[in-house]
């Protein structure tokens with residue numbers, strides 16, 4: 212990974228969906244799906260993004276790519292602010308910024324051959340002609356790149372397993388030589404045994420082609436191996452963002468600590484002593500987020516300030532960002548054995 216070559220920069224990005232109601236069909240509120248997130252992604256870097264279902268990960272991915280028009284904030288791609296560009300200008304950039312999805316079956320047209328599916332973006336963007344030998348060669352090359360037999364190009368999506376379909380989805384996203392791919396839970400629907408294969412493939416492709424990924428998942432174990440850095444989201448906000456190892460070894464936010472405690476440790480001895488901290492209840496609704504720190508209703512460490520004052524997302528150590536009032540104090544944001552016991556009693 213090259214240092215300090217920022218490819219994507221997200222500044223205070225928000226996406227609020229209006230809630231329409233009443234007799235007059237007026238806007239009566241908003242779902243604050245993404246509520247002011249900031250981070251950057253370097254060239255050839257993988258930024259993992261994790262958080263429970265509904266916390267705004269997909270909306271963030273789509274808003275970054277301008278598939279949802281952001282409510283506020285900026286998204287720079289190589290110094291160009293995508294939020295200020297016309298639809299046509301974003302379309303021109305589309306080859307460089309791609310997306311892959313959780314369920315490739317839902318996004319691969321069942322009536323199209325693999326050849327058509329993978330070749331289509333090249334035709335749409337006017338790079339190759341339909342039926343041309345170059346197009347066929349390129350599709351064969353892309354299939355090989357994702358570890359599939361080029362002869363498969365005559366087949367149809369239903370003839371493949373989930374893992375193979377995800378490879379086809381990846382080949383399609385790669386067809387235009389992107390610099391950046393938003394990967395929205397690309398392994399969540401796959402068998403555990405297949406997940407590692409797809410992650411390895413994506414890592415190999417990154418090494419070969421220098422692509423940057425925003426890699427979205429709902430639990431830490433899925434982003435652990437592929438991410439250089441990890442952002443933890445809760446209710447539309449980033450709670451913590453830091454290097455992968457720091458996030459696992461020294462998580463400062465109580466929410467990260469709870470997610471972390473759910474990840475099994477391969478070493479049986481360590482696994483036996485693993486402290487588990489299971490959060491109670493479901494996250495609150497993003498249409499009516501809690502005051503102060505949005506995590507305060509589920510946090511075992513909540514003090515008065517957390518209920519009243521929004522914590523800033525600030526850099527506690529170089530490159531280690533956290534939004535928690537208690538992180539200021541030494542060990543103040545750490546969940547201890549006592550905290551776990553106390554919360555189990557209550």
Ligand SMILES: Nc1ncnc2c1ncn2[C@@H]1O[C@H](COP(=O)(O)OP(=O)(O)O)[C@@H](O)[C@H]1O
Nearest residue numbers: 228242244263264265266267268269270271497
């Ligand atoms: N098109 C939409 N219109 C209204 N609300 C939406 C829309 N898309 C997502 N939401 C809401 O935004 C919140 C975040 O959703 P999403 O980004 O899909 O979360 P995640 O990907 O983390 O599961 C949820 O409350 C969801 O119901």
Ligand SMILES: [Mg+2]
Nearest residue numbers: 268269270395
């Ligand atoms: Mg999602």
